[in-house]
Amino acid sequence: MVSVAGYYTTQFGELWEKSFSDLVKEALFGLLKSVQKIDKNEIDAIFFSNMLGGVLENNLHTPSKISELLGVNIPIFRIEAACASGGAAFHLAKKYIESGSAKTVIVLGAEKMTDYSPEETTSALISAASGEEQEAGLTFPGLYAMLANFYLQKYHYKEENLAYIAVKNHFHGSLNKKAHFRKRITVKNVLESPYIAFPLKVLDSSPISDGAAAVLLTSDNNILKKLTNKIEILASEVATDSISLARRKDLDSILATKIAAEKAFKTAALAPKEINVAELHDCFSIAEILAMEDLGFWEKGTGGKNILELPTMLGNSGDLVVNTSGGLKASGHPVGATGVKQIGEIYLQLTNQAEERQVKKAHYGLAHNVGGSGGTAVVTILGI
Amino acid sequence: MISPVKIWRRQKEIRRILGKKGQVITWTKILAAGAEFKIQAPYPVVLVQLDDGQKVFGQLVDYHQKDLKIGLKVISTLRKVRTGTREDIIVYGVKFKPIK
Numbered sequence: 001m002v003s004v005a006g007y008y009t010t011q012f013g014e015l016w017e018k019s020f021s022d023l024v025k026e027a028l029f030g031l032l033k034s035v036q037k038i039d040k041n042e043i044d045a046i047f048f049s050n051m052l053g054g055v056l057e058n059n060l061h062t063p064s065k066i067s068e069l070l071g072v073n074i075p076i077f078r079i080e081a082a083c084a085s086g087g088a089a090f091h092l093a094k095k096y097i098e099s100g101s102a103k104t105v106i107v108l109g110a111e112k113m114t115d116y117s118p119e120e121t122t123s124a125l126i127s128a129a130s131g132e133e134q135e136a137g138l139t140f141p142g143l144y145a146m147l148a149n150f151y152l153q154k155y156h157y158k159e160e161n162l163a164y165i166a167v168k169n170h171f172h173g174s175l176n177k178k179a180h181f182r183k184r185i186t187v188k189n190v191l192e193s194p195y196i197a198f199p200l201k202v203l204d205s206s207p208i209s210d211g212a213a214a215v216l217l218t219s220d221n222n223i224l225k226k227l228t229n230k231i232e233i234l235a236s237e238v239a240t241d242s243i244s245l246a247r248r249k250d251l252d253s254i255l256a257t258k259i260a261a262e263k264a265f266k267t268a269a270l271a272p273k274e275i276n277v278a279e280l281h282d283c284f285s286i287a288e289i290l291a292m293e294d295l296g297f298w299e300k301g302t303g304g305k306n307i308l309e310l311p312t313m314l315g316n317s318g319d320l321v322v323n324t325s326g327g328l329k330a331s332g333h334p335v336g337a338t339g340v341k342q343i344g345e346i347y348l349q350l351t352n353q354a355e356e357r358q359v360k361k362a363h364y365g366l367a368h369n370v371g372g373s374g375g376t377a378v379v380t381i382l383g384i
Numbered sequence: 385m386i387s388p389v390k391i392w393r394r395q396k397e398i399r400r401i402l403g404k405k406g407q408v409i410t411w412t413k414i415l416a417a418g419a420e421f422k423i424q425a426p427y428p429v430v431l432v433q434l435d436d437g438q439k440v441f442g443q444l445v446d447y448h449q450k451d452l453k454i455g456l457k458v459i460s461t462l463r464k465v466r467t468g469t470r471e472d473i474i475v476y477g478v479k480f481k482p483i484k
Contacts, residue, residue: 123418135394135465135477136429136441137414137421145412146431153410153454198413246431246439251410 002097004382005223005230006035006216007344012332013180015210020057020112025069027108027212027337035216037226044102046076049089049109050336055124056116066108075102082128083283085109086213086339087369087378091236093217103220109340110212121208125335128372130244141205141284143245143373145197148286150251152199157304159199162285163190164307166203166330169282169323172314173330175357180209180332190285204285209332213340215347229351234268234364235381237261243375252301256377257294257368264366264379265296272296275320275381276362277349279342281370282327291368292322295379314357324349324357339369343380350384386468391475398478401460405483406434408456411444420466430480432458446481457483 008030010023018026032040048066053059063076079089086109093105113121122139129143138146148162167187173179185203193203217233224230239259242248248255265271272295280295282288289303297320298306311318325331325345328338346365348354367380408430417425428444444451445463458480465477 117419118416119419119422122416123420126418131394132441135475137417137424137427137443137465138412138429138441139414139416139418141416142412142414142429146410146429149412149454150410194415195413196416198415200412244441246441 002094002217002219002233003224003230004215004233004343004347005218005227006031007347008034009178009213009341009344010211011178012209012211012334014114016114018210020053020059020110021065021069023112023210023212024066024108024110027110027214028070028106031106031214031216035227038216038223040070040072042104042223043072043074043106044104045074045096046106046108047089047093048076048078049085049107049340050078050111051080051082051085052111052113052124052335055127056121057112081376082371083281083335084339084369084371084376084378085336086342087367087380088238088376090339090343090380091238091378094233094236097217097219104216104218104223106214106216107340108212108214109337111334111336112210113208113334114210118208132246133244139197141197141200144284144286145200146245147251147290147373148199148284151286151289154252155301155304160187160191161304161307162204162289163187164310165282165285165288166190168310168313169327169329172324172357173326176326176331179326179330180207181326181330200284200286206283206328206333209334211332211334211337213337213344215340215344229353231347231350231382231384233380234270234383235264236378237263237267238376238378240376241374243372245373253294254290254370254374254377256374257291257370257379260377260379261295264381268381270364270381273319275364275366277324277346277359278320278322278366278368279325279345280322280327280368282323282329283333287370288322288327295368314359321359324354324359339378342367342369343382346382350382386472386475388473391473401434401440401478402462404434404436404460406432406458408454408458409433409439410454411452413452428452430458432480440478442478442480444481445479451482459483
Protein backbone atom coordinates (compact mmCIF):
# COMPACT_ATOMS: atom_id res chain seq x y z
CA MET A 1 0.00 0.00 0.00
CA VAL A 2 1.28 3.46 -0.90
CA SER A 3 0.74 6.31 1.57
CA VAL A 4 0.61 10.07 1.27
CA ALA A 5 2.82 11.29 4.09
CA GLY A 6 3.33 14.99 3.55
CA TYR A 7 2.03 18.08 1.75
CA TYR A 8 3.09 21.63 1.12
CA THR A 9 1.58 24.32 -1.07
CA THR A 10 2.71 27.83 -1.85
CA GLN A 11 0.26 30.67 -1.75
CA PHE A 12 -1.92 30.58 -4.88
CA GLY A 13 -2.55 33.90 -6.61
CA GLU A 14 -1.06 36.66 -8.71
CA LEU A 15 2.50 36.30 -7.43
CA TRP A 16 4.45 38.92 -9.37
CA GLU A 17 7.48 38.71 -7.11
CA LYS A 18 7.87 34.95 -7.67
CA SER A 19 9.21 33.17 -10.76
CA PHE A 20 8.40 29.66 -11.92
CA SER A 21 11.66 28.42 -10.32
CA ASP A 22 10.93 30.26 -7.07
CA LEU A 23 7.58 28.48 -6.81
CA VAL A 24 9.05 25.06 -7.60
CA LYS A 25 11.83 25.57 -5.07
CA GLU A 26 9.47 26.76 -2.34
CA ALA A 27 7.17 23.76 -2.82
CA LEU A 28 10.02 21.23 -2.77
CA PHE A 29 11.86 22.62 0.23
CA GLY A 30 8.59 23.48 1.95
CA LEU A 31 7.52 19.85 1.67
CA LEU A 32 10.85 18.50 2.98
CA LYS A 33 10.77 20.95 5.87
CA SER A 34 7.15 20.17 6.78
CA VAL A 35 7.82 16.41 6.87
CA GLN A 36 11.05 17.07 8.81
CA LYS A 37 12.05 13.50 9.50
CA ILE A 38 12.98 12.96 5.87
CA ASP A 39 16.13 13.94 4.01
CA LYS A 40 16.26 14.81 0.31
CA ASN A 41 18.58 11.82 -0.21
CA GLU A 42 15.68 9.53 0.73
CA ILE A 43 13.67 10.72 -2.30
CA ASP A 44 13.92 8.15 -5.13
CA ALA A 45 12.12 10.08 -7.90
CA ILE A 46 10.02 13.15 -8.68
CA PHE A 47 6.95 13.33 -10.90
CA PHE A 48 6.49 16.92 -12.04
CA SER A 49 3.17 18.20 -13.30
CA ASN A 50 3.07 21.26 -15.54
CA MET A 51 1.05 22.25 -18.60
CA LEU A 52 2.12 25.58 -20.06
CA GLY A 53 5.85 25.96 -19.31
CA GLY A 54 6.71 25.09 -22.90
CA VAL A 55 3.98 27.25 -24.43
CA LEU A 56 4.09 30.42 -22.30
CA GLU A 57 7.54 30.46 -20.73
CA ASN A 58 9.70 28.68 -23.33
CA ASN A 59 10.60 26.47 -20.40
CA LEU A 60 11.05 22.77 -21.12
CA HIS A 61 13.35 20.01 -19.88
CA THR A 62 12.22 21.05 -16.41
CA PRO A 63 13.30 17.73 -14.81
CA SER A 64 16.92 18.76 -15.19
CA LYS A 65 16.13 22.21 -13.80
CA ILE A 66 14.51 20.59 -10.76
CA SER A 67 17.61 18.40 -10.33
CA GLU A 68 19.70 21.57 -10.15
CA LEU A 69 17.32 23.30 -7.70
CA LEU A 70 17.18 20.37 -5.30
CA GLY A 71 20.74 19.13 -5.78
CA VAL A 72 19.83 15.53 -6.63
CA ASN A 73 20.49 13.14 -9.55
CA ILE A 74 17.38 10.95 -9.29
CA PRO A 75 14.87 10.21 -12.09
CA ILE A 76 12.54 13.18 -12.61
CA PHE A 77 9.68 13.14 -15.13
CA ARG A 78 7.39 15.87 -16.43
CA ILE A 79 3.74 14.91 -16.96
CA GLU A 80 1.26 16.87 -19.04
CA ALA A 81 -2.48 16.18 -19.34
CA ALA A 82 -3.74 19.79 -19.45
CA CYS A 83 -5.58 20.63 -16.21
CA ALA A 84 -5.42 16.95 -15.15
CA SER A 85 -1.60 16.97 -15.16
CA GLY A 86 -1.44 16.84 -11.35
CA GLY A 87 -3.78 13.88 -11.02
CA ALA A 88 -1.98 12.05 -13.83
CA ALA A 89 1.44 12.69 -12.22
CA PHE A 90 0.12 11.37 -8.90
CA HIS A 91 -1.28 8.26 -10.62
CA LEU A 92 2.06 7.51 -12.31
CA ALA A 93 4.05 8.12 -9.12
CA LYS A 94 1.86 5.60 -7.28
CA LYS A 95 2.35 3.04 -10.09
CA TYR A 96 6.11 3.71 -10.06
CA ILE A 97 6.25 2.83 -6.37
CA GLU A 98 4.01 -0.22 -6.87
CA SER A 99 6.26 -1.44 -9.66
CA GLY A 100 9.12 -1.61 -7.18
CA SER A 101 11.15 1.08 -8.95
CA ALA A 102 11.06 3.37 -5.93
CA LYS A 103 9.89 3.59 -2.34
CA THR A 104 9.59 7.33 -1.80
CA VAL A 105 8.51 9.79 -4.48
CA ILE A 106 7.54 13.47 -4.59
CA VAL A 107 4.68 14.60 -6.81
CA LEU A 108 5.23 18.24 -7.59
CA GLY A 109 2.98 20.55 -9.61
CA ALA A 110 3.60 24.15 -10.64
CA GLU A 111 2.35 26.78 -13.05
CA LYS A 112 3.27 30.41 -13.70
CA MET A 113 0.45 32.10 -15.61
CA THR A 114 0.00 35.72 -14.58
CA ASP A 115 3.01 37.20 -16.39
CA TYR A 116 0.96 37.16 -19.59
CA SER A 117 -2.06 39.03 -20.89
CA PRO A 118 -5.44 37.27 -20.49
CA GLU A 119 -5.69 36.69 -24.25
CA GLU A 120 -2.19 35.14 -24.39
CA THR A 121 -3.07 32.77 -21.54
CA THR A 122 -6.50 32.05 -23.07
CA SER A 123 -4.81 31.14 -26.37
CA ALA A 124 -2.23 28.97 -24.60
CA LEU A 125 -4.90 27.08 -22.63
CA ILE A 126 -6.99 26.33 -25.72
CA SER A 127 -4.02 24.33 -27.07
CA ALA A 128 -5.64 21.56 -24.99
CA ALA A 129 -8.74 21.55 -27.23
CA SER A 130 -9.28 20.11 -30.73
CA GLY A 131 -8.10 21.99 -33.84
CA GLU A 132 -11.69 22.39 -34.97
CA GLU A 133 -12.68 23.96 -31.65
CA GLN A 134 -9.71 26.31 -31.83
CA GLU A 135 -10.58 27.42 -35.38
CA ALA A 136 -14.16 28.21 -34.32
CA GLY A 137 -12.70 30.76 -31.89
CA LEU A 138 -13.69 28.74 -28.84
CA THR A 139 -12.04 29.23 -25.47
CA PHE A 140 -12.14 26.96 -22.40
CA PRO A 141 -14.85 29.06 -20.80
CA GLY A 142 -16.61 28.77 -24.18
CA LEU A 143 -16.51 24.96 -24.20
CA TYR A 144 -17.86 24.73 -20.65
CA ALA A 145 -20.42 27.42 -21.52
CA MET A 146 -21.71 25.13 -24.29
CA LEU A 147 -22.05 22.31 -21.73
CA ALA A 148 -23.76 24.70 -19.30
CA ASN A 149 -26.21 25.99 -21.92
CA PHE A 150 -27.12 22.42 -22.89
CA TYR A 151 -27.59 21.37 -19.24
CA LEU A 152 -29.67 24.40 -18.25
CA GLN A 153 -32.01 23.93 -21.20
CA LYS A 154 -32.33 20.14 -20.86
CA TYR A 155 -33.15 20.18 -17.14
CA HIS A 156 -34.95 23.57 -17.06
CA TYR A 157 -32.61 25.43 -14.71
CA LYS A 158 -31.51 29.04 -14.66
CA GLU A 159 -28.06 30.64 -14.43
CA GLU A 160 -28.84 31.25 -10.77
CA ASN A 161 -28.70 27.49 -10.10
CA LEU A 162 -25.03 27.46 -11.15
CA ALA A 163 -24.16 30.52 -9.04
CA TYR A 164 -24.54 28.63 -5.75
CA ILE A 165 -21.41 26.58 -6.53
CA ALA A 166 -19.31 29.75 -6.66
CA VAL A 167 -20.88 31.10 -3.44
CA LYS A 168 -20.04 27.87 -1.58
CA ASN A 169 -16.49 27.65 -2.89
CA HIS A 170 -15.72 31.29 -2.11
CA PHE A 171 -16.97 30.69 1.44
CA HIS A 172 -14.51 27.79 1.75
CA GLY A 173 -11.76 29.90 0.16
CA SER A 174 -12.30 32.53 2.84
CA LEU A 175 -11.16 29.90 5.38
CA ASN A 176 -8.02 28.88 3.47
CA LYS A 177 -4.98 31.12 3.96
CA LYS A 178 -3.32 29.79 0.79
CA ALA A 179 -6.35 30.52 -1.44
CA HIS A 180 -6.18 33.02 -4.33
CA PHE A 181 -9.55 34.57 -3.34
CA ARG A 182 -10.63 34.88 0.28
CA LYS A 183 -13.66 37.07 -0.24
CA ARG A 184 -17.16 35.73 0.37
CA ILE A 185 -19.65 36.42 -2.43
CA THR A 186 -23.41 36.25 -2.91
CA VAL A 187 -25.60 34.80 -5.63
CA LYS A 188 -26.37 38.40 -6.62
CA ASN A 189 -22.62 39.12 -7.01
CA VAL A 190 -22.29 36.13 -9.35
CA LEU A 191 -25.33 37.07 -11.43
CA GLU A 192 -24.19 40.68 -11.76
CA SER A 193 -20.64 39.80 -12.83
CA PRO A 194 -19.88 40.20 -16.55
CA TYR A 195 -20.23 37.33 -19.01
CA ILE A 196 -17.05 35.79 -20.37
CA ALA A 197 -18.81 33.12 -22.44
CA PHE A 198 -22.59 33.08 -22.20
CA PRO A 199 -24.10 31.73 -19.91
CA LEU A 200 -20.92 31.68 -17.77
CA LYS A 201 -19.78 34.81 -15.98
CA VAL A 202 -16.52 35.89 -14.36
CA LEU A 203 -17.72 34.60 -10.97
CA ASP A 204 -18.68 31.20 -12.42
CA SER A 205 -15.05 30.76 -13.46
CA SER A 206 -11.76 29.76 -11.85
CA PRO A 207 -9.03 32.39 -12.16
CA ILE A 208 -5.63 32.39 -13.84
CA SER A 209 -3.19 31.80 -10.96
CA ASP A 210 0.43 31.16 -10.06
CA GLY A 211 1.31 28.47 -7.56
CA ALA A 212 3.04 25.21 -6.75
CA ALA A 213 2.15 22.23 -4.57
CA ALA A 214 3.89 19.00 -3.59
CA VAL A 215 2.93 15.74 -1.89
CA LEU A 216 5.13 12.96 -0.56
CA LEU A 217 4.29 9.36 -1.47
CA THR A 218 5.98 6.46 0.23
CA SER A 219 5.73 2.75 0.86
CA ASP A 220 8.87 2.73 3.03
CA ASN A 221 7.98 1.38 6.46
CA ASN A 222 11.06 2.93 8.04
CA ILE A 223 9.83 6.36 6.97
CA LEU A 224 6.17 5.66 7.75
CA LYS A 225 7.04 4.53 11.28
CA LYS A 226 8.53 7.97 11.99
CA LEU A 227 5.52 9.93 10.71
CA THR A 228 2.20 10.50 12.43
CA ASN A 229 0.29 12.25 9.64
CA LYS A 230 -0.23 9.73 6.86
CA ILE A 231 -3.11 8.44 4.77
CA GLU A 232 -3.49 5.55 2.36
CA ILE A 233 -4.15 5.70 -1.36
CA LEU A 234 -7.13 3.40 -1.83
CA ALA A 235 -7.51 4.00 -5.57
CA SER A 236 -6.21 6.20 -8.38
CA GLU A 237 -7.82 5.74 -11.78
CA VAL A 238 -7.41 7.56 -15.07
CA ALA A 239 -9.79 7.58 -18.05
CA THR A 240 -9.74 9.43 -21.37
CA ASP A 241 -12.33 10.41 -23.99
CA SER A 242 -12.56 12.23 -27.35
CA ILE A 243 -11.07 15.67 -27.06
CA SER A 244 -13.81 17.34 -29.10
CA LEU A 245 -17.29 17.89 -27.68
CA ALA A 246 -18.51 17.18 -31.21
CA ARG A 247 -17.36 13.54 -30.89
CA ARG A 248 -19.03 12.94 -27.50
CA LYS A 249 -22.23 10.95 -27.14
CA ASP A 250 -23.65 13.05 -24.30
CA LEU A 251 -23.25 16.74 -23.53
CA ASP A 252 -24.78 16.57 -20.04
CA SER A 253 -22.07 14.36 -18.56
CA ILE A 254 -18.32 13.76 -18.70
CA LEU A 255 -17.80 10.13 -19.67
CA ALA A 256 -14.13 10.04 -18.60
CA THR A 257 -15.19 11.04 -15.06
CA LYS A 258 -17.84 8.31 -14.96
CA ILE A 259 -15.39 5.62 -16.10
CA ALA A 260 -12.58 6.69 -13.74
CA ALA A 261 -15.02 6.96 -10.82
CA GLU A 262 -16.58 3.57 -11.42
CA LYS A 263 -13.13 1.93 -11.46
CA ALA A 264 -11.92 3.89 -8.42
CA PHE A 265 -14.93 3.04 -6.25
CA LYS A 266 -14.59 -0.62 -7.26
CA THR A 267 -10.86 -0.71 -6.42
CA ALA A 268 -11.40 1.06 -3.09
CA ALA A 269 -14.44 -1.14 -2.33
CA LEU A 270 -16.38 1.96 -1.31
CA ALA A 271 -19.65 3.58 -2.37
CA PRO A 272 -20.04 7.30 -3.10
CA LYS A 273 -22.11 7.77 0.06
CA GLU A 274 -19.12 6.72 2.18
CA ILE A 275 -17.00 9.69 1.04
CA ASN A 276 -16.87 12.49 3.65
CA VAL A 277 -14.82 15.11 1.86
CA ALA A 278 -14.08 15.73 -1.83
CA GLU A 279 -12.08 18.09 -3.99
CA LEU A 280 -13.85 18.31 -7.36
CA HIS A 281 -12.68 19.95 -10.57
CA ASP A 282 -14.79 23.14 -10.53
CA CYS A 283 -12.96 25.06 -13.26
CA PHE A 284 -16.44 26.48 -13.96
CA SER A 285 -19.59 26.25 -11.82
CA ILE A 286 -21.22 23.84 -14.28
CA ALA A 287 -18.22 21.50 -13.95
CA GLU A 288 -18.87 20.85 -10.25
CA ILE A 289 -22.55 20.13 -10.94
CA LEU A 290 -21.66 17.65 -13.69
CA ALA A 291 -18.95 16.09 -11.47
CA MET A 292 -21.35 15.61 -8.53
CA GLU A 293 -23.66 13.70 -10.88
CA ASP A 294 -21.02 11.76 -12.82
CA LEU A 295 -19.22 10.66 -9.65
CA GLY A 296 -22.48 9.21 -8.35
CA PHE A 297 -23.09 11.65 -5.49
CA TRP A 298 -26.26 13.02 -7.12
CA GLU A 299 -28.70 11.68 -9.72
CA LYS A 300 -28.21 12.94 -13.27
CA GLY A 301 -30.09 16.20 -13.79
CA THR A 302 -30.72 16.91 -10.09
CA GLY A 303 -27.55 18.93 -9.43
CA GLY A 304 -29.09 22.26 -10.36
CA LYS A 305 -31.85 21.72 -7.80
CA ASN A 306 -29.75 20.07 -5.06
CA ILE A 307 -27.19 22.85 -4.87
CA LEU A 308 -29.84 25.43 -3.89
CA GLU A 309 -29.73 24.11 -0.28
CA LEU A 310 -25.88 24.14 -0.29
CA PRO A 311 -25.70 20.65 1.28
CA THR A 312 -22.01 20.33 0.39
CA MET A 313 -20.96 23.50 2.23
CA LEU A 314 -19.01 23.27 5.48
CA GLY A 315 -21.32 23.56 8.50
CA ASN A 316 -24.44 22.50 6.62
CA SER A 317 -26.32 19.28 7.09
CA GLY A 318 -24.90 17.13 4.29
CA ASP A 319 -22.70 14.07 4.81
CA LEU A 320 -20.27 15.20 2.12
CA VAL A 321 -18.37 18.51 2.05
CA VAL A 322 -17.03 19.55 -1.35
CA ASN A 323 -14.06 21.76 -2.19
CA THR A 324 -12.98 22.83 1.27
CA SER A 325 -9.83 24.36 -0.26
CA GLY A 326 -12.12 26.76 -2.12
CA GLY A 327 -11.88 24.58 -5.22
CA LEU A 328 -10.36 25.85 -8.42
CA LYS A 329 -12.86 28.70 -8.19
CA ALA A 330 -11.60 30.39 -5.02
CA SER A 331 -8.36 28.57 -4.16
CA GLY A 332 -7.13 29.38 -7.67
CA HIS A 333 -6.11 27.30 -10.67
CA PRO A 334 -2.37 27.22 -11.36
CA VAL A 335 -3.00 24.39 -13.82
CA GLY A 336 -0.09 22.02 -13.06
CA ALA A 337 -0.43 22.51 -9.31
CA THR A 338 -4.21 22.02 -9.09
CA GLY A 339 -4.41 18.20 -9.10
CA VAL A 340 -1.62 18.00 -6.50
CA LYS A 341 -3.29 20.59 -4.26
CA GLN A 342 -6.56 18.63 -4.41
CA ILE A 343 -4.82 15.54 -3.01
CA GLY A 344 -2.99 17.71 -0.47
CA GLU A 345 -6.27 19.21 0.74
CA ILE A 346 -7.74 15.73 1.26
CA TYR A 347 -4.53 14.81 3.15
CA LEU A 348 -4.99 17.82 5.45
CA GLN A 349 -8.64 16.93 6.03
CA LEU A 350 -8.03 13.25 6.81
CA THR A 351 -5.13 14.05 9.15
CA ASN A 352 -7.04 16.80 10.99
CA GLN A 353 -4.74 19.60 9.83
CA ALA A 354 -7.32 21.66 7.90
CA GLU A 355 -7.69 24.26 10.65
CA GLU A 356 -10.76 26.48 10.27
CA ARG A 357 -12.13 24.45 7.39
CA GLN A 358 -11.73 21.03 9.08
CA VAL A 359 -14.51 18.55 8.33
CA LYS A 360 -15.32 16.53 11.44
CA LYS A 361 -14.74 12.77 11.42
CA ALA A 362 -13.53 12.58 7.84
CA HIS A 363 -12.36 9.04 7.04
CA TYR A 364 -12.57 8.88 3.27
CA GLY A 365 -11.77 11.56 0.72
CA LEU A 366 -11.95 11.82 -3.06
CA ALA A 367 -10.08 14.02 -5.53
CA HIS A 368 -11.38 14.56 -9.07
CA ASN A 369 -9.13 16.19 -11.64
CA VAL A 370 -10.18 16.90 -15.25
CA GLY A 371 -8.12 17.79 -18.31
CA GLY A 372 -9.62 20.00 -21.01
CA SER A 373 -13.37 19.75 -21.39
CA GLY A 374 -13.26 16.12 -20.20
CA GLY A 375 -10.62 14.53 -22.44
CA THR A 376 -8.87 13.19 -19.33
CA ALA A 377 -10.22 12.51 -15.85
CA VAL A 378 -8.43 11.23 -12.77
CA VAL A 379 -10.29 10.03 -9.67
CA THR A 380 -8.30 9.35 -6.51
CA ILE A 381 -9.73 7.90 -3.30
CA LEU A 382 -7.84 8.27 -0.04
CA GLY A 383 -8.49 6.96 3.45
CA ILE A 384 -7.12 6.73 6.96
CA MET B 385 3.04 33.16 -38.49
CA ILE B 386 0.08 31.29 -39.95
CA SER B 387 1.42 28.14 -41.64
CA PRO B 388 0.19 27.96 -45.27
CA VAL B 389 0.84 24.22 -45.26
CA LYS B 390 -1.46 23.66 -42.28
CA ILE B 391 -4.17 25.76 -43.92
CA TRP B 392 -3.78 23.88 -47.22
CA ARG B 393 -4.21 20.55 -45.44
CA ARG B 394 -7.32 21.78 -43.63
CA GLN B 395 -8.97 23.27 -46.74
CA LYS B 396 -9.47 19.77 -48.13
CA GLU B 397 -11.62 18.90 -45.10
CA ILE B 398 -13.61 22.13 -45.15
CA ARG B 399 -14.79 21.57 -48.74
CA ARG B 400 -16.76 18.49 -47.65
CA ILE B 401 -18.92 20.34 -45.14
CA LEU B 402 -19.88 23.48 -47.06
CA GLY B 403 -23.50 24.30 -47.95
CA LYS B 404 -24.85 21.72 -45.51
CA LYS B 405 -27.95 22.19 -43.39
CA GLY B 406 -28.30 21.29 -39.75
CA GLN B 407 -29.55 22.24 -36.31
CA VAL B 408 -27.86 23.95 -33.34
CA ILE B 409 -27.31 21.47 -30.45
CA THR B 410 -25.76 24.02 -28.10
CA TRP B 411 -24.15 27.45 -28.33
CA THR B 412 -22.23 30.12 -26.48
CA LYS B 413 -21.27 33.72 -27.04
CA ILE B 414 -17.57 34.41 -26.50
CA LEU B 415 -16.82 37.75 -24.84
CA ALA B 416 -13.27 37.05 -23.60
CA ALA B 417 -11.46 35.66 -26.64
CA GLY B 418 -7.94 34.40 -27.28
CA ALA B 419 -5.32 36.59 -28.97
CA GLU B 420 -6.15 35.59 -32.56
CA PHE B 421 -9.91 36.13 -32.17
CA LYS B 422 -9.94 39.13 -29.84
CA ILE B 423 -10.71 41.56 -32.65
CA GLN B 424 -13.94 39.67 -33.49
CA ALA B 425 -15.36 39.42 -29.94
CA PRO B 426 -18.13 39.19 -28.97
CA TYR B 427 -19.15 36.39 -31.32
CA PRO B 428 -21.44 33.35 -30.98
CA VAL B 429 -20.13 29.82 -31.57
CA VAL B 430 -22.53 26.97 -32.31
CA LEU B 431 -22.24 23.20 -32.27
CA VAL B 432 -24.34 21.95 -35.17
CA GLN B 433 -25.63 18.51 -35.98
CA LEU B 434 -25.75 18.36 -39.78
CA ASP B 435 -28.62 16.55 -41.48
CA ASP B 436 -26.19 13.73 -42.38
CA GLY B 437 -25.49 13.19 -38.64
CA GLN B 438 -21.99 14.66 -38.26
CA LYS B 439 -21.40 17.38 -35.69
CA VAL B 440 -19.43 20.51 -36.57
CA PHE B 441 -18.36 23.65 -34.68
CA GLY B 442 -18.44 27.11 -36.21
CA GLN B 443 -19.21 30.72 -35.51
CA LEU B 444 -22.73 31.95 -36.21
CA VAL B 445 -22.92 34.88 -38.64
CA ASP B 446 -25.70 37.06 -40.14
CA TYR B 447 -27.76 36.47 -36.99
CA HIS B 448 -30.19 38.40 -34.80
CA GLN B 449 -30.21 38.08 -31.00
CA LYS B 450 -33.42 35.99 -31.19
CA ASP B 451 -31.58 33.40 -33.33
CA LEU B 452 -29.34 32.43 -30.40
CA LYS B 453 -31.15 29.30 -29.31
CA ILE B 454 -30.82 25.53 -29.27
CA GLY B 455 -32.72 24.04 -32.22
CA LEU B 456 -32.01 26.90 -34.65
CA LYS B 457 -31.83 25.68 -38.28
CA VAL B 458 -28.59 26.75 -39.97
CA ILE B 459 -26.56 26.26 -43.14
CA SER B 460 -22.76 26.11 -43.38
CA THR B 461 -20.91 28.73 -45.37
CA LEU B 462 -17.31 29.70 -46.21
CA ARG B 463 -16.09 32.75 -44.30
CA LYS B 464 -12.88 34.41 -43.22
CA VAL B 465 -11.86 32.89 -39.87
CA ARG B 466 -8.79 34.87 -38.83
CA THR B 467 -5.94 36.95 -40.14
CA GLY B 468 -2.35 37.17 -38.96
CA THR B 469 0.19 39.80 -39.94
CA ARG B 470 0.12 41.57 -43.33
CA GLU B 471 2.41 38.92 -44.80
CA ASP B 472 0.26 35.99 -43.68
CA ILE B 473 -2.29 34.22 -45.82
CA ILE B 474 -5.91 34.77 -44.79
CA VAL B 475 -7.55 31.76 -43.13
CA TYR B 476 -10.98 30.73 -44.41
CA GLY B 477 -13.21 28.15 -42.77
CA VAL B 478 -16.71 27.02 -41.96
CA LYS B 479 -19.24 29.28 -40.29
CA PHE B 480 -23.00 28.95 -40.03
CA LYS B 481 -25.87 31.29 -40.81
CA PRO B 482 -29.54 30.94 -39.89
CA ILE B 483 -31.86 29.58 -42.59
CA LYS B 484 -34.41 32.35 -43.16
